[in-house]
Amino acid sequence: MDVLEAIYTRRSVRDYTDEPVTPEQVQEILRAGSWAPSGLNNQPWRFVVVRSEGKRRELASLTKYRRIIVGASVAIAVFSDREVMYNDTKDHQAMGACLQNMLLAIHGLGLGAVWLGEIVSRSAEVNAVLELPARHELMAVLAVGHPASRNQRSSRKGMEELLLKEF
Amino acid sequence: MDVLEAIYTRRSVRDYTDEPVTPEQVQEILRAGSWAPSGLNNQPWRFVVVRSEGKRRELASLTKYRRIIVGASVAIAVFSDREVMYNDTKDHQAMGACLQNMLLAIHGLGLGAVWLGEIVSRSAEVNAVLELPARHELMAVLAVGHPASRNQRSSRKGMEELLLKEF
Numbered sequence: 001m002d003v004l005e006a007i008y009t010r011r012s013v014r015d016y017t018d019e020p021v022t023p024e025q026v027q028e029i030l031r032a033g034s035w036a037p038s039g040l041n042n043q044p045w046r047f048v049v050v051r052s053e054g055k056r057r058e059l060a061s062l063t064k065y066r067r068i069i070v071g072a073s074v075a076i077a078v079f080s081d082r083e084v085m086y087n088d089t090k091d092h093q094a095m096g097a098c099l100q101n102m103l104l105a106i107h108g109l110g111l112g113a114v115w116l117g118e119i120v121s122r123s124a125e126v127n128a129v130l131e132l133p134a135r136h137e138l139m140a141v142l143a144v145g146h147p148a149s150r151n152q153r154s155s156r157k158g159m160e161e162l163l164l165k166e167f
Numbered sequence: 168m169d170v171l172e173a174i175y176t177r178r179s180v181r182d183y184t185d186e187p188v189t190p191e192q193v194q195e196i197l198r199a200g201s202w203a204p205s206g207l208n209n210q211p212w213r214f215v216v217v218r219s220e221g222k223r224r225e226l227a228s229l230t231k232y233r234r235i236i237v238g239a240s241v242a243i244a245v246f247s248d249r250e251v252m253y254n255d256t257k258d259h260q261a262m263g264a265c266l267q268n269m270l271l272a273i274h275g276l277g278l279g280a281v282w283l284g285e286i287v288s289r290s291a292e293v294n295a296v297l298e299l300p301a302r303h304e305l306m307a308v309l310a311v312g313h314p315a316s317r318n319q320r321s322s323r324k325g326m327e328e329l330l331l332k333e334f
Contacts, residue, residue, distance in 0.1 A: 003173035003275035007199045007268050030330060032174045034323045036267060039284050043324050048332045055334040079331070089259050090284050093306065096263025097270075100203060101174050104271070108170035117206050117257050130332060139260065156201045157210050163197060164246070165215045165297060167222040 001108045010103055011152035013112025014068050016145025021073040025109055029076065029144070032105030038094035042084050045098045048077040048130050058129045059141065063119040072143035076102070077126065079136040095139045102142060112147035115140050168275045177270055178319035180279025181235050183312025188240040192276055196243065196311070199272030205261035209251050212265045215244040215297050225296045226308065230286040239310035243269070244293065246303040262306045269309060279314035282307050 030047050038044060050056050051074045059077070060069035069075050078099060085091040099115060106113045119126060123138035197214050205211060217223050218241045226244070227236035236242050245266060252258040266282060273280045286293060290305035 001170050003168050003170045003271050004195070004199065006170035007202050007272060010202075010204075012204070027326070028171070030326060032171065034326070034329055035174050035177075036263075037177075037179070037270065037282055041321070043329075045329060047330050048334070049330065050334045052334045089255075089287075089306075092256050092259035093263030093266065093284075096203075096260030096265075097267035098263075099260065100264035100267045103204065103264075104170050105174060115204055117260075120256075130334070132331065136331065139256075154208070159194070159197060159201070162201055162210075162212060163214050163216065164299065164303070167215070167217045167219045167297070 006104050006108050010107040011150070011154055012114040013147045013150070013152065014114050015148040016071055016073060016112065017148050019146040021111060021144055025111065026074060028109060029102050029105050033098040033102040036094060036097035036101045039090040040086060042086060044080045044084050044091050044094060046079040046081050046136055048079070048132070050075040050077060055129070059126065062122040062125050062129070063116065065116055065118065068114060068116065068143045069141065071145070073145040076142045076144060077130060078139045078142065079132070080139050082135050082137055099140055099142070106144055111144055112150070113142045113144045115142060173271045173275050177274040178317070178321055179281040180314045180317070180319065181281050182315040183238055183240060183279065184315050186313040188278060188311055192278065193241060195276060196269050196272050200265040200269040203261060203264035203268045206257040207253060209253060211247040211251050211258050211261060213246040213248050213303055215246070215299070217242040217244060222296070226293065229289040229292050229296070230283065232283055232285065235281060235283065235310045236308065238312070240312040243309045243311060244297060245306045245309065246299070247306050249302050249304055266307055266309070273311055278311055279317070280309045280311045282309060
């Protein structure tokens with residue numbers, strides 16, 4: 001899939017078929033995330049892949065989007081490693097670039113995903129469920145699967161609102 | 168260009184030829200940025216396009232990467248609008264997703280760019296040069312042009328370091 005097409009046609013996908021996401025697809029998604037740019041090339045991103053239904057149900061219990069995580073083939077919890085971070089704003093930007101690479105790769109592979117951010121309000125409990133030390137700061141969870149439908153619509157502000165000035 | 172190829176072959180480009188970046192290319196780059204995901208779809212990104220050499224020199228005087236901004240065809244200053252932001256961490260992630268879309272679009276168009284973050288330490292002066300109120304928070308400047316060379320190497324940590332656990 002062309003890169004511009006991927007950028008413009010990617011949508012949040014919240015309903016999935018039962019078809020599994022393969023380990024090779026998960027590796028490609030993580031690898032794509034890892035090729036994001038980061039300040040000082042510090043690569044703060046860390047990943048936990050949650051495929052087991054039991055563990056997904058534990059994660060799901062920590063968000064109002066329970067149904068999405070339970071229905072996904074795999075959940076990928078994305079963390080930032082506090083021990084390599086150097087500037088919160090820049091590291092969080094890098095994490096956003098990483099997550100966007102992952103979403104675009106997922107779309108390019110014919111899969112679908114949604115970026116779940118609300119669960120970050122329960123980050124301490126997520127770390128407990130995933131048996132991770134506080135050093136790893138939860139950034140988001142991606143629910144990933146084969147799309148049951150692709151009818152999600154979205155819209156963006158017009159360029160006249162986004163382009164403030166030209167010199 | 169295939170989306171995965173774009174993700175894996177994008178590199179920072181710091182040297183540019185004299186060939187101009189067209190207004191249509193700039194529009195495509197901004198449009199790609201605008202299709203990033205954001206929490207609550209709040210779309211906090213705002214852009215200032217700096218093509219004029221005089222204004223680019225003023226910007227360039229605010230960073231140790233002066234040479235890059237002076238040598239670029241166009242600089243795109245990327246801001247987050249404080250009046251629509253709702254959560255600094257999530258908004259900065261969204262801004263990173265926006266910047267990554269822009270970098271991938273630039274690469275897909277056959278152009279090159281580098282994400283300049285150091286200039287953020289002079290953000291108040293950048294806002295003064297660009298005649299913007301404090302409401303707009305500088306996130307980064309992208310220097311964009313036709314690559315003079317594409318020999319930039321980069322590397323990433325191995326997956327054994329990035330993938331913390333699998334369940």
